[in-house]
Amino acid sequence: MNKSNKFSPEVKERAVRLVQEHRGEYSSLWAAVESIAPKIGCVPQTLLEWVKRAEIDVGERPGTTTAEAQRMKDLERENKELRRANDILRTASAFFAQAELDRKLKS
Numbered sequence: 001m002n003k004s005n006k007f008s009p010e011v012k013e014r015a016v017r018l019v020q021e022h023r024g025e026y027s028s029l030w031a032a033v034e035s036i037a038p039k040i041g042c043v044p045q046t047l048l049e050w051v052k053r054a055e056i057d058v059g060e061r062p063g064t065t066t067a068e069a070q071r072m073k074d075l076e077r078e079n080k081e082l083r084r085a086n087d088i089l090r091t092a093s094a095f096f097a098q099a100e101l102d103r104k105l106k107s
Contacts, residue, residue, distance in 0.1 A: 007042065015040045015047055016054045 007015075018036050019029075026032040030044070033051065037044040055061035064072075 007040075011040065012050050013054075015042070016050050019047065019051050020054075 015036065018040075019032050022036065023029060023032045026035065029051070030048070033048045034044045037047040040047065052061060052063075053066065056063040057065050057067075
């Protein structure tokens, strides 16, 4: 699933900052999000996710930070590439070993 980035990082940061700055003026986080989301031009659920992600990234909420998630993704990609390279090397090694055996038998 490919997400389009309709909002720039600057807009997201500004929206999160607005929620955090005005949070005390509302009865709940959701009330603040519902009030500010239309001003940014996004749905409240999206803004709430941005706020939660920002809180996780600064350590105010438990969870995997954006940096940790990216590092895991990079390591998984590298692991997949290394496994593929090992398979190729294993296949090539078997091929050349068989070729060497065939050559010895023909002599």
